[in-house]
Amino acid sequence: MTCSDVMTANPSCCVPSDSVAMAAQIMKREDIGPVLIVSDYNSQNLVGIVTDRDLAVKVIAEGRDPHNTTIDEVMSYNPVTCRPSDDTSKVLRLMAQHQVRRVPIVDAGNRLVGIVAQADLARQEDEEEVGEMVEEISQPYGVESDWGGTRERYGLETNGSHSATSAIASSFAIGAVCLGVGAGIMYMLDPNRGRTRRAVARDKALSFYNASGEVVTRTTKDLRNRATGMATSTKSWFKREPVPDEKLVARVRSKMGRYVSQPHAIEVEANDGTVRLRGSILAHEAPRLLKCVKAIPGVESVEDLMDVQDLGSAGNVEPRRGEQWDFMNKSWSPSTRMMAGAVGGGLLLYGIKSRSSMGKATATVGLGLLTRGIANREIADLKGISSLRKLVGV
Numbered sequence: 259m260t261c262s263d264v265m266t267a268n269p270s271c272c273v274p275s276d277s278v279a280m281a282a283q284i285m286k287r288e289d290i291g292p293v294l295i296v297s298d299y300n301s302q303n304l305v306g307i308v309t310d311r312d313l314a315v316k317v318i319a320e321g322r323d324p325h326n327t328t329i330d331e332v333m334s335y336n337p338v339t340c341r342p343s344d345d346t347s348k349v350l351r352l353m354a355q356h357q358v359r360r361v362p363i364v365d366a367g368n369r370l371v372g373i374v375a376q377a378d379l380a381r382q383e384d385e386e387e388v389g390e391m392v393e394e395i396s397q398p399y400g401v402e403s404d405w406g407g408t409r410e411r412y413g414l415e416t417n418g419s420h421s422a423t424s425a426i427a428s429s430f431a432i433g434a435v436c437l438g439v440g441a442g443i444m445y446m447l448d449p450n451r452g453r454t455r456r457a458v459a460r461d462k463a464l465s466f467y468n469a470s471g472e473v474v475t476r477t478t479k480d481l482r483n484r485a486t487g488m489a490t491s492t493k494s495w496f497k498r499e500p501v502p503d504e505k506l507v508a509r510v511r512s513k514m515g516r517y518v519s520q521p522h523a524i525e526v527e528a529n530d531g532t533v534r535l536r537g538s539i540l541a542h543e544a545p546r547l548l549k550c551v552k553a554i555p556g557v558e559s560v561e562d563l564m565d566v567q568d569l570g571s572a573g574n575v576e577p578r579r580g581e582q583w584d585f586m587n588k589s590w591s592p593s594t595r596m597m598a599g600a601v602g603g604g605l606l607l608y609g610i611k612s613r614s615s616m617g618k619a620t621a622t623v624g625l626g627l628l629t630r631g632i633a634n635r636e637i638a639d640l641k642g643i644s645s646l647r648k649l650v651g652v
Contacts, residue, residue: 261341261343262343264371265372266373266374269373271370272293272296274295278313278329291311293307303369304369315347317332331607337358340363346379412540447536476592500530506528507533510551510554513554516550518539518540518547520538524537529643532560538565539565540567541567554638564650572598601624602623602625605627
């Protein structure tokens with residue numbers, strides 16, 4: 259059986275610019291609850307619906323004048339609809355799913371042609387199906403019903419158990435938070451030691467505030483210095499200017515300590531962009547030093563006049579590894595710690611939410627980065643990291 263067999267054709271309707279008083283008069287005259295709203299009386303394109311409840315709640319209860327209030331201020335837009343050729347079982351399904359008692363019928367052009375009410379189906383459909391549909395419509399909005407057979411029959415989603423579990427978990431979480439807040443208040447307002455505890459908490463909060471302010475200041479300064487350095491370096495690449503010999507020597511000297519184990523044994527001279535290097539240097543350090551000096555802004559060429567020596571003939575000298583990435587150092591700069599903390603926190607939250615094997619691995623990496631950024635100590639030196647992992651469940 260299709261909708262065209264049971265629907266009421268050419269139902270009464272209004273346009274959005276009509277007053278709610280006109281809609282109320284149609285409800286009284288036709289003895290109906292809802293009035294369908296069309297764009298205009300010629301095209302009859304369905305745009306919404308207004309019910310007697312809308313008039314009671316949005317007009318009467320708010321003390322608005324029904325003659326000066328238009329329907330578009332209180333109506334519901336884009337109601338659920340069916341086609342005349344749709345089977346009545348689809349109407350039953352939509353009524354149960356959306357908890358409505360009437361479904362407008364429109365053609366392919368969205369032109370209003372009729373309406374199907376719950377009573378129309380009750381006269382035609384199976385009593386059991388209609389009874390189950392009425393029971394579902396009568397459920398409070400948002401409460402899952404327990405007639406899974408009808409939901410499966412009409413293709414509706416059966417997620418009642420999931421919602422119940424979520425509701426129980428939410429209740430336990432709210433209870434735990436309230437219990438914790440209550441215990442904290444009792445702890446701080448204890449008649450015997452409450453004053454001391456509040457004083458200690460105030461001192462710790464003040465100390466944390468001062469420390470956090472210092473950290474923010476140091477991090478801001480570090481970021482500003484790095485940005486200035488990057489801007490200056492970028493500008494120097496695009497705008498080549500002659501560098502005084504004394505400044506060029508100072509630049510080379512500032513870099514040598516990271517690549518040479520005995521920088522005092524090397525003499526540096528500069529003349530119009532040409533740098534001359536003299537002195538003794540270990541064989542494995544010479545290539546890195548030459549490469550570093552050539553990359554210094556202002557250096558046009560490098561003259562290698564150094565005496566290269568093997569590590570065995572140089573005595574007990576610790577070789578230098580060269581300039582390292584900040585993440586490879588034992589102590590990180592404030593900006594690196596901030597970046598590691600932000601990335602680690604994001605990975606940790608993602609891993610906890612994921613709950614998969616990959617999520618646990620991601621959460622472990624995130625926890626390590628977050629802890630490393632906060633403590634500024636190597637992971638091997640940190641105590642209690644396993645307890646923290648158990649706390650977050652990774």
